[in-house]
Amino acid sequence: MESVLRVGKKRYRVILNGIHFSWTELDKKNRDKKTVSVPVSELIGVEKGRVEILPQKKVEESEQHFTVFSVMRGSCRSSPSGLWSVGRTEFYCSSRDHRDHWVTQLKTALAAKSGMRPQRLLVFINPYGGKKKGVQIYRTLASPLLELAGISAHVVVTERANQARDHILKKELTGFDGVVCVGGDGMFSELLHGVIGRTQQEAGLSEHDPTVTLQPCNLHIGIIPAGSTDCVCFATVGVNDPVTSTLHIIIGDSQPLDVCSVHHQSTLVRYSVSLVGYGFYGDVLAESEKHRWMGPLRYDYSGCVTYLSNRSYSGTVQFLPADPQVSSPRDNTRCLSGCRVCSESTERLFPQSDASSHTSSYSPSQYSQDSSQSEGDWVSIEGRFKCVSLTCMSSSCPRSPLGLSPAAHLADGTGDLILVRETHALGFLKYLHRHTNTEDQFDLPFVEVHRVRAVKFSLPPGEEDSEDEEDEEKQIEGWESKTETDGSTHKSMSQQHLAEKRDERGMGDDKKKKKKSDFLCGLCCSRAPSVSVWNCDGEILPFTEILCRVHGQLVRLFARGIEDGAGSRNCRVGNRKCKGRCVLHT
Template sequence: MPSILYSTTCYISNDFYRLRIYVDDGNNYSDLVSPKNIKLATDSLDFTATSIPIDHIKPSFTRLNFELLNEKKPNNNIPTTIPLKYLLNVQQTTSLPKNSYRNFSTSLPTPSLETSSRMISLTSSPILEQSEERSRIMLTPNSSQAMFKRRQFSFRRFLSSFSNTDSDVVLLYKTLIKIKYIDVSNSFQWNIKSLELEMDSEDIANELYINLNSCLSTLEQRPHRLLAFVNPLSGKGRARYVYDKKVLPVFQEANIFVDTIYTERANHAQEYIVNEMLDDYDGLICVGGDGMFAELCHGLLLRTARDEQINIDDPHVNIIRPNLRIGIIPAGSTDAVVFGTTGLNDPITSALQIIVGESLLIDITTVHNENGFVRFMATMLAYGFFGDIIYQSDNWRCLGPLRYDLAGFCQFLRHTSYHTELTITLSSHDSVEICHPQTITSINNGSKTSIVSSDCQKLINSSNSTLTEMNSMNKSYDIISKLPTSNLGFCRQNCETCAEEKQTNRNKDQLPSQIKREGRYTTINCLNMPCRCAKSKYGMSPFVHLGDGTFDLILVKRSWRTSFLRFLWQVANDSRSIEDLPNVERYRVREVLIRPINKGQRKKAGNWACDGELISGNEIQIRVHRQALNLFASGIKLKEKQQHIDSKSETTNWFPCMRNTKKKISQESNS
């Protein structure tokens, strides 16, 4: 049963409400701002006082409840509950009711010049707190003394003031508590909303103001001081406007102090983070695109490695997670990191998630060549086609963002492939895993698992002998069947896959499985995130997880231009079934060594690109580090989205490729 800490009444939009601050048991209520049909039992009152002791406040389970006491239809704009974590700030003000000014101002006598000057001196008196939003009505009977009455406005009190001959000036106003909160009813895009609570007296308003601020003081996960780096050139020069006009006022409303640095050159932010003191800050903020995030990521990880005396040039060393979190305000051209961690690139949503103190642990991969450490990878490393695009576009910077499209068209016409050898360390110690929107299959000692129907089981049993033979030849991945399953593996908020312990910790004595691949590939891509952006609806790898200690390896074999064009089309439109293409292979791996092979050929090797930056090396080794970085982000809230729409339409909306498969299985089972 919930415990009620404080209870009072108030008016909201002329409707009478009961406001309760309560602590639930953590099981009965969701984190949505406005759940329906929530009732608090009157006998659940365990503790009630005019002043709430901080010890009784449990930040994760404390909420505000609004119960309509009038016999009216509830206003949909008034939330039923507001979780404490989404409360932005509380202000106490005074204001004149708008309806009183509209109805009675025309009948009031015009004050004289002497009376007006006396009003001005009175309104500047410290007796009343000033507010920008306060409006006033002055009544001027024939008496000589002024008297102020603080009370809730009503027509009866207003009319009775005309008969009061003992007052010279009467200032009528109401005491308000203004609450600003974060509306998360839309799971992806967060907004700021406000409520004005009209209290019966100033004493009650003071009590509520003190209690609400006491509750806010218990939110220890919220940052208090941040350091922001703004790239003024990012996103066609709009980053500074986004930060100054949209984001900074939101931080100020939440009483968060922000030190701001406008970067002047490349790697300015990285150098500052490595060399300057950061002990006074609770987090770092980057305002810009993925390149700006890469600077903060490198600066923070390199500083931590230096402080912990880690030899970053050793490809087998484990990096340590920094203590500071990184927040990202999207203002770039792609914003792949924000798309992958919040679901959209909205600056206000990202700022609000920073204020709330959301936390998301993501994987980071280290990239080494034959000489040592090269870079950290947060999103994507590419060899071949996409690396060649980055290399070519650097020569056409004068064309702006158009250079990427032009370079891509040129590389498509060239249609170059590269002879490459890969050593792949698989994600689990005893299986070959291939993630697919219709299947999650694995081969373990010649047997196949993750079966969802009896028909699928019969198919697998009939092919076990063939799979065993091919597994011994390291070619089993060429004939793995793709079977339908409902577990599609989207990474989301509170993802169970990312929360699991490392599989390597369960059997430390067993060595990880490795396979080798060799051939001619048009492009080789390692993805730590889905890499969604405006030009790719789902990204190249929609089902990669952000914190499970693995990344996706996508190999595109040499083929006709039409086949490669189909691959590019699916990346742009719907890549959930991209491995259905005959020239595409996808593996979930922990480590991969990519070694280009040039056997006396005149053709040069392809270009490498990591997070949009060119790198060099005769061979590249990529190794993942599980949950090595902490972000101010919530993850994609697919679960809340499913609560608001029908499950059937949700399946159709998110997974249209499953519709025909499920229908076929149903028809076969009925027959």
């Protein structure tokens, strides 16, 4: 369809074809001037009249006007490039009929995209996340856009922790195309556990068995950032902005994501998408938990205290290397939107399915992951480490724009294992500081990085069950109270396992009276602890000896990865803390 319409006082040649909607300014001699072209896949909606949606809906009736809303990159020149806003253009037609014809044609073009977009969403809002503005963010920024795009949403404002996870695990979800959280990384983790757990239940698979190939999840997850830590959103979208995230949801973007399952003995402890870290990152989180009253500043404080304590820990790290022919953590690539390594991994991970549909826009379907890959040989490294980190993504965040492992991929079925061996405090400071600039943090003699499919960590013989049992019990109790559901009527398999473990040790009723120093004793303590804790996406794990396995493309987010130029330009904006993942300022 093609017509000459007016936008403001200027005349434009407006063209709609199956792929683009474009308008070209015409001069007095009908010669083309500037063109604006929007892919139909990035149109949000069309309304009759002169309509505004944000910051508030305003409708001015007009028989000859229609208003088109579309994705616009950046809201002004200085905007970071991953930031999307709502582009709004009012077109003026020669008659009402002409206007109605355009509106019908645009709506038809949009309807043709409906198979690629979600129609119905289940939205969970944490009213206490971040600055407690989740409800307001959803109502003022996200909801009007969903409504404009004709997406219906069932909204649950949570009343307790784990409500979203339990809802997804137990309630009827027929008809929903995706689940969305309005909150931070903790809320995302609830959705992640709910969606993965539900999918495995329905597939009749045990999540506890680390050798089982888990069923990839069809239900997409959306994150509207409203937490104090929104690292998963930042690492998958490039900015933490509720409007940008809502637009990715509306247009049905689909980003597969690797997930790491963390096991202790034969029990699943947690899933992680960003960091499983022992030593420094575990200590920072454990220390920060003691100072919650400080608010977000606690991460800076705890980072300094932990750094000054200059601890290192003994252990044995074993890992299954990934195929070095495919990619390497030091190949200087970056996993950006449309990443070639990730798309090729889709074909490797899901050889029987239509790989192209798996990498493009939202499209629910069934996949079975290739389990024929032989396990290969485990590599073992013993020593004393400042930190042992496993990350399934670059884990970039505003404070560390390139992240823990800049060349890590979101969806290649691998994780990067970073080993920082015992070193002097200044050496470690250099390592940490390099996360905040573009210097290579792996180019240091005490640092090594491996691309892996699985990792095991064990303590030196004799240290596993030594005198730290009481501390471990404390952590287990804390963890149980955090993960309990429905007022403790339902206990997860993991918790049952823990109870058995305590009973074996006789720690149930008969608590040990032995007086001990705190697990993290701080600067004043004369005896450094011999074990650290694991920081798993900002939660402390109650076990030291763990096995981690990376599950390629286990979940899908309404995102498209970082668009070229996004993320790295964002280093001075926004979020000031990353739960012990990045603790130093430039």
